[in-house]
Amino acid sequence: MNIITCVAPVNIAVIKYWGKRDEKLLLPLNDSISATLSVQQMHAKTTVMASPGFKEDKLWLNGKEETVHNQRLQNCLQEIRRRAKQNEDDKVNGVSNWYAHICSENNFPTAAGLASSAAGYACLVYALAQLYNVTGDISGIARQGSGSACRSLYGGFVRWHQGSACDGSDSIATQLAPHSHWPEMRILVLVVSDKRKKVSSSSGMQNSVKTSELLKYRVSHCVPKRTEAIIKAIISKDFDTFADITMKDSNQFHAVCLDTFPPNVYMNDTSHAIVNLIHAYNSASGKTKVAYTFDAGPNACLYLLEHEVPKLVSVICQIFPPENEGVQYLQGIPVEKQA
Ligand code: DP6
Secondary structure, three states: OEEEEEEEEOEEEEEOOOOEEEOOOOEEOOOEEEEEEOOOOOEEEEEEEEEOOOOOOEEEEOOEEEOOOOHHHHHHHHHHHHHHHHHOOOOOOOHHHOEEEEEEEEOOOOOOOOOHHHHHHHHHHHHHHHHOOOOOOOHHHHOOOOHHHHHHHOOOEEEEOOOOOOOOOOOOEEEEEOHHHOOOEEEEEEOOOOOOOOOOHHHHHHHHHHHOHHHHHHHHHHHHHHHHHHHHHHHOOOHHHHHHHHHHHHHHHHHHHHHOOOOOOOOOHHHHHHHHHHHHHHHHHOOOOEEEEEOOOOOEEEEEEHHHHHHHHHHHHHHOOOOOOOOOOEEEEEEOOOO
16 A cells, blocks of 8 residues: 655635636636645645555545545546556556545635635645656646646645647646745735635636636736736846736626626635735825735735734734634744655
8 A cells, every 4th residue: 555645735826727628628718826735834735645546536535535536636546546547567467446535634724715625636646646656847837727726736835837739738837936045025914704605716716717807908908018017027136016917807707797797705804904914004005015915805914024923914904803703713824845
């Protein structure tokens, strides 16, 4: 029997992925860029076992047995086994023919717009690749589990290339810069709600593709320019530009969600209060010191440099005391290299 355990962190996009050009292969309409968080903080942990004695694949998520007849999971398993077979001398009894038992858990709220599927599928695919001896790029396999998962396979700043090939072979993630390039960068996650989101990212973006005119404009006119500009800002460690683009892209993504019909409302009053607070904080500082970004949920992710963390945390704690319902807890998360 082979057993492997892996841990993979979440990633937080600064240029958002929203909209697919291929629903089966999970191919995006635009490039996206993210930073991967420290693996000690918010992560998925997955143990996979394969044995010639197992009669079927099995899956446990956060302690509960779930069906394996989920198309995305099946696509990942099939692709891993297909690649494993290519490396095997014995095509009949090799490990690629063994069934797997998969056990995965998150140490943070699942499906609350905190990139849980990204960490989950990155971890699963990485663990399966180790188990079945698959080498080479595996981000294209993780992408087939959940698009944003391909970015969690790398640490530091990561770009997911939309690609143009019909088979998705060039829609992969690459590292733009390791964490050591900008070691002062920090992310604070403000958990406004740990409830499961009402509309999943997948069905939300499907509706946006069908109904939002703004999404078309975003994809053709805004994202390509922003992607190039934010890469330059990351490379030159220009926090002002990095922060401005991050906030504008988050705002535009949520504008697309509201332009979707019926609208997808992910942010709540507390999220908007955080946006106002950050703008007030930046204008009182006379400089952009903090950037906010929101995924498909009300929780805020704040990008800032290390020296700014104590001051910002004290301001946030005064305005949203942790004992109140507003913001439930805070985490200071350095962007680190994936373990
Ligand atoms: C708002 O990767 O969860 O977090 O590919 O359908 O699984 P699927 O969607 P998912 O979408 C993430 C959307 C986002 C933006 C981002 O992370 O880029």
